[in-house]
Amino acid sequence: MSLTTIAVQQLSKTFGHHPVLQDIGFEIRQGERVALIGPSGSGKSTLMRHLVGLTRANRQGNSCVHALGRDIQRHGKLISASRAERCRTGYIFQQFNLAGRLSVLTNVLVGRLGRMPRWRALLGRFSAEERAMALHALKRVGLEELAGQRANTLSGGQMQRVAIARALMQDAELILADEPIASLDPRSAREVMDILKRINEEDGRTVVITLHQVDYAREYCQRAIALRQGRLYYDGPITQLTDARLQALYENAGLNELYQPSDGSVQPVMLRAATG
Amino acid sequence: MTTQTPSITATTMGKRSWLNLAGWSAALVVLGWAWQGTEMQPGLLVENAGNMATLASDFVPPSFTNLGHYIEQMLVTIQIAIWGTLLAIVFAIPCSLLSSDNLVPWWVYQPMRRLMDACRAINELVFAMLFVVAVGLGPFAGTLALFIHTTGVLAKLFSEAVEATEAGPMEGIRVTGAGRIEEIIFGLIPQVLPLWISVSLYRFESNIRSATVLGMVGAGGIGVSLWETMRGFQYTETATIMLVIIVAVTALDMASQTLRKRFI
Ligand SMILES: Nc1ncnc2c1ncn2[C@@H]1O[C@H](COP(=O)(O)OP(=O)(O)OP(=O)(O)O)[C@@H](O)[C@H]1O
């Protein structure tokens, strides 16, 4: 049987009076490649941030976020963890979150901070081996010539690829990528998706990718989790995410429509991934 | 200004002008109140114009016999400013981080801010008098005085820069598994460094000006000579000292300004 990598239970998040996530629950097993989809503002980024403890769930309620064998947060309280534990999860931000005034190479090298001896991390003394790794990661995203350039002089797509190289550098077991191809041209987008696919298939890393491009989700992921207005709307094999469902997901149509099968063959809206 | 909703516009306008009127009246009251307190009597300037002309004529021609000594004293003043500022920068960095509400909980930043407020509230000249008592006459007392006061000033300016930073880069470092201090070094400091440098240089400029008077209370530097010559009515000497101060301060201001421009 396969191990659970992520387990989310009864997760709700309200910003002010605005409920952004409502009673979300799902599990992701080791080695899965999952697309997280949903319209803009449906809460995808917020959900992803909960998975690494950047955002805390509502205090009231029995929420629990579990990842890589430890609780990240329970009932809206973060559970602290060692550096060694935390660096097992890599995160690619929708806004890249690079340190603009540092060089591209340094921005990639920091992906290693959690794994370095503390004194070297504090002094920023990266070893020759780490530099070589960083250059290699940059090469994988096609940016090795820009290693010396300041990060804030890059184009959006280049920044996005630096953020991806940083996550690669981290060598994490679980990679959470928040719209990693949003500002890339089709060819770079494909390259990035191929990289994510490869580390999933060859290295057995679990990958969760937020995507706006359903075509990519269909092509690259086995499973889809869809959010709509902060609620779990669909969770199941991507093959069964039919055009009709997608239309209902993205159009301003009422949820109820889906519960009225036009022909008897339509599946229930929620499909658990095919396990127990 | 004339839109589809004239009534709303009119009421807001009415409110605005009321507020305006109240604001201006309050400002006038404050100005009048302060005028009383300062015992302003512009008439005296005219009445005593003769005296002032006599006084001014006492300053010329400046006497250059002791110029070498004054230049030496000016150098001591600059040395006081250098070390006073440098120590302040070193201490203001941790203090500013501990007074930033985006880094530490309120029970850390509130006491730290109050402490920095206290350092800033007391003028460096007052600190200088205290340190003269504590460590004796001389430039060391002046350096300590500048250091304490400037720490309070820089900590506030530094922490304002810290509070204006974006959280994103720090989060980017945090999720790599790095610790809190690495987060600050790699995610925060690069964002604030240019401003910190420029603010520190600016403070250095103003510390040179402050250091020139520290000697008046015995805390070293050119202020000692300034005070002595003035008390002895040796105004031609005073004039020379003032010239030395003007030349040095202007030169250093200009140098520091060019440096500052490179960091913004
Ligand atoms: N820190 C915050 N404070 C207040 N509201 C927030 C905050 N973060 C997110 N929100 C709100 O939560 C909702 C969901 O935002 P989120 O970024 O998760 O959407 P998303 O699905 O990632 O959208 P997109 O596809 O555009 O990236 C939005 O309405 C947003 O305004």
Ligand SMILES: [Mg+2]
């Ligand atoms: Mg998002």
